Amino acid sequence: MKTPFIALFFTFFTLTSYAQKSNYSILTIADSLKENANAVVRLDQMDITIGSQRSMNIKVQRIVTVFNDKGLNDIDAYQHYDKTTSVKSIEAIVYDAFGNEIKKIKKKDFRDQSAVSGSTLFSDSRVLYLEYTPVSYPFTVVYNSETETSNTAFIPRWYFLGGYYVSVEKCILNVTYPNDLGFKKKEFNFSNFNIKKTVDSDTKLSYETSGILARKPEDLSPSSDDLFPKVMMGLEKFHLEGFDGTATTWEAFGKWYGDKILTGTTTLPEETKAKIKAIVGDEKDPIKKAKIIYDYVQKKSRYVNIAIGIGGWKPMLASDVDRLGYGDCKALSNYTKALLQAVDVPSYNTILYGDSDKMNIQSDFVSMQGNHMILAIPNGNDYTFLECTSQDNPFGYQGTFTDDRDVLVVKPEGGQIVRTKIYDDKGNIQKDKGTYTIDENGHFSGSISITSEGSQYNKKYRIEMYQPTEKEAHYKEYWDNINNLKLGKITFTNDKENVRFTEDVQVSAINYASISANKMIFAVDAFNQNTGNVKRIRNRKNPFQIQRGYLDSDEIEINLPTGFAIEFLPSNYELKGKFGEYKTEIIKKDNNKLIYKRSMLLNKGKYSSKEYDEYRLFMEQVARNDNAKIILTKI
């Protein structure tokens, strides 16, 4: 068995020789790469060596020239580690603009910090990172690290381009693996990039690319995950925190996950089972039973994330959640499942990407994926999904965090890919019904009832829980078109049964209408103005998308001051196109009373970069018409 050893030695050799002949002066960087770039990645190379199902070695060499402080983030000189991933070596050397060495940073001079962030309370993950104060720009960092891990469930995804405002001079990926572990890969978004696959055999895969120009972010773009090239990799036979796993088909993977990781986690104390049976009583319908249990879990538990070892993937025991009343998404989903089991309602752990940007589990690439867990309950031919980390979501409501995406439902017989609930544009409703009065001094007073459903419910229902100052700030922001706004009585109705949230708000404002000489001018649409804030973008390159559409319909009664005559009324207006439909109408009831009707439907969809300006103009038309003014003259 000498061949692999020689191959390994050879890789080393080429790597060193490259480093030696390299010149880190900035003079050799092509001008095109400097355009729009805060940093240029001179070389980004990763060598992944999978020795066996339980061993993976990763070498990283990254050479980055940084032009200004905004480019510091592109250095990426850090390495996470934990009990199963060790950092064998890590170092960085800094060169000045001419390629002269300024500083060498050894392993002991890297900062060592716990990697606990955001909603995580505790984790055993740590990070080593480079802390360097630039003396002058530009400068170049040559970063090398080597790590070793027994976890082969996650082979790092390879991104040829790491972000915006950064260009790539050269990028190399080499992966070697035994031919019997079922190595597989999937390529994404290669079409607009010149990426060469230099080797693709049953033991080795290599890619190379050069000269990727820096890109600028553009509003409403799909996420960079859907724009930039990347390679996803995985093994059919992998290892995760002490468990060997298989991922040949979703069925097999799901079965492994169920049998090895989930098994034995749903045992509950008899006392709890008896209690939950008593609460459910003689309810027979499984969905109604689930509703009672979901409510029980929401009242009993809270979200706390503790990720230690396998705890990052294996749920806490249901009996522990029962005792402690907290857990992460896996723990709370699993606990709900255990309670449902006790009353004979089947349910399944469901793995997915939780994000307001819709992101799919790649259905044709069987592997460990996802960052979140919810629970699926069979409901006829479909599923009802429960977000168990939320203490206030309505039963079965998916909001914007888990809606409309491919997820993996883990059933005892194996895994299955399913699409979660799609909220229809016309079901994302906001209905406004209100009235306002303008007095002879131009002062405004009125009241409105705003009802939100579908994904618009998600934006609104939290207002009820705001602190008084936050509530005030919210409405003053929401109606920033009304200066000097004063809020009166506010009441909320949260109808969770129908997923409908209603705000009843009384408002007043002095000087709403501007008065000049004997005239009074004000915008008719006071309560729901679209500001049309769609940016003008010079030479847009990316396609754009509207992730979720909506339908707003308003009906407002307007009482005009006595002693004034209408000099000018905006005319009725209608606009229809691929982006949506917009319509306003003013009906004169009598001399002092108008009815204003408005409806706005926005269609979700994916559009080309060329259609962007059209969309901007559409929204600007809407904004302009929403701001249409009425003129009154004193009589």
Place this chain on the structure above:
Amino acid sequence: MKINQLTMILLFSVFKLSAQEFRLGKVSVAELQEKMYPSDTSATAAILYKKGVARVEYNVNDGFVLVTDVETRIKIYKKEGYDYANQSIGYSISGGLKENVQIQDAVTFNLVDGKIEKTKLKSDGEFDEAVNKYYGRKKITMPNVKEGSIIEFRYKVRSPYVSWMRDWKFQYDIPVKHSELTTYFPEYYVFNVMQKGFANLKVTTDKKAASIMFTNKERSDGKAGGTTFSYDKVEYQETKTAYVGDNLPAMKDESYVNNIDNYTTTLSHELSMVKWPNTPIKSYSSDWNSVAKTIYDYQDFGDELNKTGYFENDLKPLLADKKTDDEKISAVLNYVKSAVKWNNLFGYSCDNGVKKAYKEKSGNIGDINLMLTAMLRYAGLNANPVLVSTRDNGISLFPNRTAFNYVIAAVETTNGNVLLDATSKYSYPNILPYRVLNWEGRLIRKDGTSESVDLMPKKVSNDNVFINYSVDAQGKVAGNVRRQYTDYNAMFYRNEIDEVKEDAYLEKLENDNNKIEVNDYTRINEKDLSLPTIEKFSFKGENLTEIIGDKIYINPMLFFTKTQNSFKQETREYPVDFGYPFADKFNISISIPDGFAVETLPAPTILAMEDNLGSFKFNIVTSGNILQLAIVHQINEAIVSPEKYEMLKEYYQGMIAKETEKIVLKRI
């Protein structure tokens, strides 16, 4: 300065300690039944009591240590208050001396069927996170927490740092029903106690005798050999002080607040004196002068100022042809800015030391600005360091060493002090980074004497805008803008455009200003910090006017019109902090299209606030088909007290009403 008003509120009033007792475990059914906090029904949780005992005590192994014992009871009313069921207590590891934190008696109480149910925190809910090599965190997450639960826990911190006692916060973003801190200090340690914030605390003190047993071990000579023990009993006075606050409201942040911590009721302790028997008194800080002197005597402060050898050869040639003080100041400042970069670490004392920082070209605030001071002195200027507390660090009203976290340099000239900071790219003599603009600093001279230095800018920073535009019969607008920024406005503008690609800046400029189309963009004096900076461009806009019927309505200030009042809040608790006085001046010339005449014009107006706080002037004249406007909005003070909030809000309201008034053109 507004310090007088604040100190008045801080006068302590002394009462007898109330008879009410708070003890862990004594949770009542009534407390568990409570659905909302009586005086603040929106509170998501409340601290029912927090009781701390801090004691400087002696133990044979460690000598004097500071032991702090804290008990807390928290009521959770709503789900949004669940965060309070997770607690974190930081501790220091640096210098080899580790603080020790122990969490005990952590229990969740619930009311189940009218009975109190206790759930104890077990080890699976307690974590010890080694954040980095300087500090760690003990964390707990309480079990079985629901709406209505009460949690209790106690923690003990043993610290070898007697001189560094944790601040005691009486207020949080939830209400506090009762909070008390009791300190026990032996007569050897004298602390300064400082209070921030507005709450009234009851303070009681009591002195009593205490004693320490020292064990002396002696090895005697002679044939008998062996060790003899002798005991010394030392008697001393121990002072007990209790601070009690009741019914303290939740702290709520507001816009334009400098730093909410400045208004949060907090007690800080600082060691001011150590007086051992039979040894001279060691004094740390009791007034600003001795604070300054103490800091000056630190090796990593005063001594660093005396080192000059490392830069002399480099600096000498740069100073050769500089004659005036101003020239020398600029030369030295620019040199330090280019020679050493700030590593984002704060602190008035040197981290690396000036020599090393100079060699490695990077250092903390102390390294850089003490080096700056030394070089200014070398150049023959009367330069001294000025201790500063940054905005984030808050304001300290009482003398103490920890009040400061920053240092700048001052050159005393015949025209007053010139303040300098070499850690920021766009700072300039008397134009300091925004973080430094925080009330007063403390200037220390070579002889150790010191004086306070006002850091708040007095000079008005200008934003001078000249706009020339014409409106055509379709309401389209085309024109030119020339915009000049001075002083702090120039600094902010330079920061904004720093390293931003022009294309990206223009895109933002266009989108922020009603989607105008910008052309012929140029900048003047972008790099020369001694001069105001200017930007010029021409623009076109289709959405800038409104055509209603056959009339054209124009906001004369176009996209410069202020349409929203920044002060939306009804009432104000804390001062409004503008950072520096400023004036926005507009000179606008509008040419109206042929075939149109002015129907109505906004009338000229002057709004002035009391005490010369600020004024708004709006003037408009017509000549032929040209309209000329001169508009000035000027605020003369950096900080506005809350009593003036109503006036300030009305002023902005009036200004906005005026600025949004339209010029109406009619067809002729």
